[in-house]
Amino acid sequence: xxxxxxxxxxxxxxxxxYIGIAIWARAGSTxxxxxxxxxxxxIMNGMATGADWMSAASFISMAGIIAxxxxxxxxxxxFLMGWTGGYVLLAMLLAPYLRKFxxxxxxxxxxxxxxxxxxxxxxxxxxxxxxxxxxVGQMRGVGVTFSRFLEVSTDTGLYIGAAVVFAYAVLGGxxxxxxxxVAQYIVLIIAYTIPAIxxxxxxxxxxxxxxxxxxxxxxxxxxxxxxxxLDQVVTELxxxxxxxxxxxxxxxxxxxxxxxxxxxxxxxxxxxxxxVPKVADARSSAGWALVFIALLYTVAxxxxxxxxxxxxxxxxxxxxxxxxxxxxALSLADIDSKPELSWINTWKATGLLEFSDKNGDGLIQxxxxxxxxxxxNxKxxxxNxxxxxxAADxxxxxxxxxxxxxxxxxxAALAEAKLGDKTLAELGFxxxxxxKVDNDIMVLANPEIAALPGWVVALVxxxxxxxxxxxxxxxxxxISSAVSHDLMKGALTPNISEKGELLAAxxxxxxxxxxxxxxxxxxxxxxxxxxxxxxxxxxxxxxxxLMMGIFSxxxxxxxxxxxxxxxxxxxxxxxxxYLGWFFIPGTNVYxxxxxxxxxxxxxxxxxxxGAVVNFVVAYVVSMATxxxxxxxxxxxxxxxxxxxxxxxxxx
Amino acid sequence: MxxxxxxxxxxxxxxxxxxxxxxxxxxxxxxxxILLRPALKGIxxxxxxxxxxxxxxxxxxxxxxxxxxxxxMMNKVDREHGVEE
Numbered sequence: 001x002x003x004x005x006x007x008x009x010x011x012x013x014x015x016x017x018y019i020g021i022a023i024w025a026r027a028g029s030t031x032x033x034x035x036x037x038x039x040x041x042x043i044m045n046g047m048a049t050g051a052d053w054m055s056a057a058s059f060i061s062m063a064g065i066i067a068x069x070x071x072x073x074x075x076x077x078x079f080l081m082g083w084t085g086g087y088v089l090l091a092m093l094l095a096p097y098l099r100k101f102x103x104x105x106x107x108x109x110x111x112x113x114x115x116x117x118x119x120x121x122x123x124x125x126x127x128x129x130x131x132x133x134x135x136v137g138q139m140r141g142v143g144v145t146f147s148r149f150l151e152v153s154t155d156t157g158l159y160i161g162a163a164v165v166f167a168y169a170v171l172g173g174x175x176x177x178x179x180x181x182v183a184q185y186i187v188l189i190i191a192y193t194i195p196a197i198x199x200x201x202x203x204x205x206x207x208x209x210x211x212x213x214x215x216x217x218x219x220x221x222x223x224x225x226x227x228x229x230l231d232q233v234v235t236e237l238x239x240x241x242x243x244x245x246x247x248x249x250x251x252x253x254x255x256x257x258x259x260x261x262x263x264x265x266x267x268x269x270x271x272x273x274x275x276v277p278k279v280a281d282a283r284s285s286a287g288w289a290l291v292f293i294a295l296l297y298t299v300a301x302x303x304x305x306x307x308x309x310x311x312x313x314x315x316x317x318x319x320x321x322x323x324x325x326x327x328x329a330l331s332l333a334d335i336d337s338k339p340e341l342s343w344i345n346t347w348k349a350t351g352l353l354e355f356s357d358k359n360g361d362g363l364i365q366x367x368x369x370x371x372x373x374x375x376x377n378x379k380x381x382x383x384n385x386x387x388x389x390x391a392a393d394x395x396x397x398x399x400x401x402x403x404x405x406x407x408x409x410x411x412a413a414l415a416e417a418k419l420g421d422k423t424l425a426e427l428g429f430x431x432x433x434x435x436k437v438d439n440d441i442m443v444l445a446n447p448e449i450a451a452l453p454g455w456v457v458a459l460v461x462x463x464x465x466x467x468x469x470x471x472x473x474x475x476x477x478x479i480s481s482a483v484s485h486d487l488m489k490g491a492l493t494p495n496i497s498e499k500g501e502l503l504a505a506x507x508x509x510x511x512x513x514x515x516x517x518x519x520x521x522x523x524x525x526x527x528x529x530x531x532x533x534x535x536x537x538x539x540x541x542x543x544x545x546l547m548m549g550i551f552s553x554x555x556x557x558x559x560x561x562x563x564x565x566x567x568x569x570x571x572x573x574x575x576x577x578y579l580g581w582f583f584i585p586g587t588n589v590y591x592x593x594x595x596x597x598x599x600x601x602x603x604x605x606x607x608x609x610g611a612v613v614n615f616v617v618a619y620v621v622s623m624a625t626x627x628x629x630x631x632x633x634x635x636x637x638x639x640x641x642x643x644x645x646x647x648x649x650x651x
Numbered sequence: 652m653x654x655x656x657x658x659x660x661x662x663x664x665x666x667x668x669x670x671x672x673x674x675x676x677x678x679x680x681x682x683x684x685i686l687l688r689p690a691l692k693g694i695x696x697x698x699x700x701x702x703x704x705x706x707x708x709x710x711x712x713x714x715x716x717x718x719x720x721x722x723x724m725m726n727k728v729d730r731e732h733g734v735e736e
Binding site: 073093096211213214252253257284294 | 658665669681684689696697698699700703707708712714715719721726729732
């Protein structure tokens, strides 16, 4: 059976399971639609939260983001700590009290606690910006995964994905989504860990990838640790050491914090804790969620480090047991003839891996060009292009002179730059010949690099789709409940019947899917930046508002609204300064480079400062204005104690 | 809720446990994983230095333990103050 048929069968089976579950768990009431009737066991809820939280980015990209970062793998630990540490904040600062509050949505709590429709609408605005931003990336992930494994176009993949999400999210609501996510979690975690276990076994002899990360390097008889081997190999090739210290500790600190409080402030994560039966379950459910998330997040750094080592020793066979430059680089002849290297051409065809034999020696040299050489090579390429593009009758003499000059400059750079104790000129290298290694390849190509059977490859495809679909469904639910419950029932049409509201929720979800699909088909070319905005806004608006609403009886309407708006404006303006106003290219005030950032704070990390701004503004304004009325003080006192939680109030 | 002072005592107990937990949370992730890493290079966890390991694996285990310990302690505090469900 060929790989394509196998992929189709495995993905088809998983989809049939998801839709089957959705039909079995149809939602009949708004309580079931928004919060699964508050009847979900905390372990199941934890598993569903894990699938909800782990997106296509976690599954496909994160290991590569860590493994291939030019600053080294250690600095990228911010993602690992940031995307897990937020659950501690959720479990202690938000989840139990919001469950006790006992209603369905985040804006609803903000509206009641700050006794203001304005506060509720500001929260709806923040929620919709955050969730729509996020869901576009997921729909894109679905499209890309489909196109890669099922040989359809990205657009067709998107339509299929949208149809599947529509079927189970619109039908089942939170109840259908929750049980589908449990199945999706199982698929994605198996798909992630199987290749990781095999790679860990072959490189370190450890069955558990978590132990492999700190284990010794087996091909050299265990005399050197895996990480030391990785550091040795990459530094020999001119890259930054994998375990190198961060060059900007302050920014790493702020970035980690922004991801943590951003995680705790993401509405689609928070609403998961409305679905459990009791307040005590909300606490333990956060713990279970983190257990299931950790199964992937503790494996990811091992996958990253080992895949990077595998990739490097593949291109430099001498590195397997000695120094990288002790043997010639991988030859094109080997790539074309050896079956165990066939994955290189497979992934070259997808464009995720690119290489070219620049010096024509039949070998592919993979190394990090020093900046001077990289600049000289770029100038030479530009000069060559100008010459090639020149009109036939143009005067080519000055262009040819420019090429000759650029070539001389490049040769001078080659004579200067060293790898080990030899200059590149002596080695005969002209530049790095592996021109692209996409982050995603670290996970997607893993089964083939480890020579695992075809069904494992198919499982990785199903896992990537499960990760993207489950996150998309959770986000769509958060959006539809904000529209139907907070906007329509809460503000526009308060007399709507339960049946009407349920219909409105389904229609708004269908509309949200259509919008997300459209945005996925016409992606604003800045997916990575908008995700920064989503986390920054969640950190700077929703998290502080919720926390102050629970831990302070003194914060009032004016404080909360102005605090949220201050956090919103401060954070988005700082991001826009570097990434362009509303992300329109070319409208940025400063270039987005580390030396231009205020105090070295990157736009990704600014949410932490935005949260501080929110807290300070809310406190100062509240102190200067009237204390909240008695019924609000009573509300705060009641959510602080678990007793009397009961079922959700539909009001 | 029996009376106001008992509610206040319950809340104070909760806040105290949260503060201790968050101190551990901070020291393990931001402290050992980021700020103190250069100073603790000599301490190894297998093939990784302590700071690297805490940042990539260790702090996640601590987070899990913290949440379950918090949940357990709060269940006890809930019962002591008679506010359990």
